[in-house]
Amino acid sequence: MPKFCANLTLLYNEHEFLERFGAAARAGFKGVEYLFPYDYDKHQLAELLNRHKLIQVLHNLPAGDWAKGERGIACHPDRINEFQASVEKAIEYATALDCKQVNCLAGLAPANVAAEKLRETFVANLKLAAPKFKAAGIKLLIEPINSKRDMPGFYLNHTQQALDIIRDTGSDNLFVQYDIYHMQIMEGDLAGTIEKNLAMIPHMQLADNPGRHEPGTGEINYKFLFEFIDKIGYSGWIGCEYKPLTTTDAGLVWLPTAT
Numbered sequence: 001m002p003k004f005c006a007n008l009t010l011l012y013n014e015h016e017f018l019e020r021f022g023a024a025a026r027a028g029f030k031g032v033e034y035l036f037p038y039d040y041d042k043h044q045l046a047e048l049l050n051r052h053k054l055i056q057v058l059h060n061l062p063a064g065d066w067a068k069g070e071r072g073i074a075c076h077p078d079r080i081n082e083f084q085a086s087v088e089k090a091i092e093y094a095t096a097l098d099c100k101q102v103n104c105l106a107g108l109a110p111a112n113v114a115a116e117k118l119r120e121t122f123v124a125n126l127k128l129a130a131p132k133f134k135a136a137g138i139k140l141l142i143e144p145i146n147s148k149r150d151m152p153g154f155y156l157n158h159t160q161q162a163l164d165i166i167r168d169t170g171s172d173n174l175f176v177q178y179d180i181y182h183m184q185i186m187e188g189d190l191a192g193t194i195e196k197n198l199a200m201i202p203h204m205q206l207a208d209n210p211g212r213h214e215p216g217t218g219e220i221n222y223k224f225l226f227e228f229i230d231k232i233g234y235s236g237w238i239g240c241e242y243k244p245l246t247t248t249d250a251g252l253v254w255l256p257t258a259t
Helices: 017-026 042-051 077-096 115-135 159-169 180-186 190-196 222-231 248-254
Strands: 003-007 031-033 055-060 101-104 139-142 174-179 203-206 237-240
Touching (some): 017 042, 042 077, 055 077, 055 237, 077 101, 101 115, 115 139, 139 159
Parallel strands (some): 003 031, 003 237, 031 055, 101 139, 174 203
């Protein structure tokens, strides 16, 4: 069985955020991820991780004003300076939390900007950021997200698109965060894509489709997929980034022993 970590942004919403670490640990999780740590003191978060014997598996770079609908700034030509500052902040937090992976959200494609300029900006920003993360001992990831349902207008939508962008940066410290839910919606062929690109996928996330709920509530054959992922030798974590149908703990029947 793969290693599963609790996404504390979507799971355990029955609790205040800082209480979710303990709730995840009590359920048997050994690792956690969440969208952003930046609203909290990094030492406070590190203490919670230590107290509950949890690994910080992943968090995102700052992504603009999330509450106002922004979903990343890495492809925005007019926000390059802001992106560069966000790299330093992300490294600071990841280092304090001993987090070895950080995800860079490309962002919604701004209107009236040519596709070539968006790509050029994204590649240039990643080319600048990747070696800085490498020097800190942190992998930098990019995540294709579905634009059909959850994030209309999001710039990065397909696995091959992400791989082509990584290739064009020339970096050896850029990887794909493969979200099973998003890629089921955008392209399917989950097992084949994962196997083909296994070396470039150090982290996955899951939810079922439709509904973005826990495995077993939709069309994805997770029993097959988990066995397949084990068979091909995937050793990374899988983040449980789904919306529980009821409470988080009640929804964990799909996972007899969270690890």
